[in-house]
Amino acid sequence: MGNLSGKTALVTGGSRGIGRGIAERLGRDGALVAVHYGSNAAAAEETVASIVAKGGRAFAVGAELGVDGDVEKLVAGLDAGLGAREETAEKPALDILVHNAGLNFMGRPIEVLTPEEFDRMVAVNVKAPFFLTQALLPRMREGGRIINISSVSTRVASSGGSIGYPLTKGALDVFSRTLAKHLGPRGITVNAVGVGFTHTDMTAGALADPAHRESTVSRTALGRVGQAADIADAVAFLASDDARWITGTKVDVSGGVGL
Template sequence: MQNATTSHTRTALVTGASRGIGRAIALRLAQDGLLVAVHYGSDAAAAQETVDLIAAKGGRAFSVGADLGSYEGVLALVEGVRAGLDAHTPDAERAGLDVLVNNAAVTSSGGRLQEETVDRFDRLFAVNVRAPFFLVQQLLPLLRDGGSIVNIGSGVTRIALADELAYAMSKGAMETFTRTLANVVGARRITVNTVAPGPTQTAALTAALAAMPQLEEMLIGGQALPWVGQPEDIADPVAFLASSEGRWITGTVIDASGGTYLGPKR
């Protein structure tokens, strides 16, 4: 039974964990007792805030910086995680990874088809698709049997938004990656799933709500559940999939959007 009992320190890597959904996931996994590697792309101070918040609640974490827009950045993250786990794991244990959360992503590029550029498109796919692929490739020897990989997707894969075309394509690729990878690693009892948020109260949405007060009502009007999603609403399903309770779920997409755009309410 996956993760039924463990005699070792359970560990996790959450990419893009310096703020927003990634920070909420890191906090939630630390609450469950995991030692968390908090990845950041450029904002070391924000990542340290995440580490400090975890420590203040009695958890354990360390930060690792790497630019996932390049393959070299992926390799740097892998080495940083290895070093951090070695430093924080008791001498009697062999350092390993139990949970990988691929959360880091470029959330927008040129927007609509006519405004997209090659450079922005390539950067988006490098961070959103190439980095998770090769991060899994490089971390599989470190990932323990019975572990979990959770990819953070998006509701835009089922909702056709013209100004998020390239982003939706990248998240669609991750859903395919999830299903196929689940078959690849299943013999090791490793589960692979995607959690797909809808509109979520991160810094970007907070700014948009401030600029357009009626936006909150519009968002709620398009959802089954009557509130704007919070980062914790995404973190909890991730924690479930990373726990023993999620051991029989793999190769699937869990929609965590509050029922966004399900259809007319009446």
């Protein structure tokens, strides 16, 4: 296996799209991967099966984020999957935490975004990563990795005026920098990955429109739409020992959107 053998990883939103690509890549590199999902258990099991079929190790963990008790349920599932024994064994350790799960109400400028939509995005995109990290920090090994999936939308304004999602990702960027300094003495690195236009379930509809796709490609320096593997490879690098001296930064993995 690869350079993550002996490591354990949790990928939130790991059942589909970018999250699945990340989970599969970390599994291929040797990590035992907890594939988190919110509602689609079948997709999570498909991802687990894909990792196992390639010689890796993985298990699914279900918990809807952004609701009461989400962190507790996710952590309990993680412990069960890692084989923790209640009361008699130490809590299982974690090496790599990837905050990938996110919610985006697309095409919602300030004039129409509702308080309910805003609160929901904050709950999933900011509050859940914050308190999940808080819960898991005591079991993060020294020299661990925390990787937050952010967005290019924090530096390139949306042509449609979409504002709520970029705001939440901006908060995640601040979280990354501050946590990187705080956890430096433990050798834990914290970085963000700025994702650009990427083929996912969420973007499939928009990219099916030739005009929209052409506009998207024209704004990207490398002249194509990103694939999940493009993001996963960058995350795998940040999770590896090769990235041991990189922390508190945001890696733009967008193909050069808006340059």
